[in-house]
Amino acid sequence: MGRLIGTLLVVWLVIGGFAAWQRGYFDDTDTNCSEASDTALTVVAGPLNYTGVNPKIRCGKVDVPEPSK
Incomplete structure (x- = not known):
């Protein structure tokens, strides 16, 4: 059972890597x-990328509410 899960995990990540490569993330x-x-x-989302999932993260300055005066 563990071998099957490991194999599925590797296949999942390979598909995700292929999706990232198709989107040009490695260029x-x-x-x-x-x-x-x-x-x-994108790599972690794996096959979900081909069902319309397009994961994005916004980094940098986080908008935090100002304290009231």
Whole structure:
């Protein structure tokens, strides 16, 4: 049973890697937080990428509400 799960996990990640490659995420050598996280999410999402899932992460400044005066 463990071998089957391991095999399915590897196949899942290979499909996700292929989806990231098709989107051109591995072409750019200058990577920022957003691109790296989008690539990682695409790989982890695996076959879901082909059902319309397009994972994105916004990095950088987070908008935090200001305290009242």
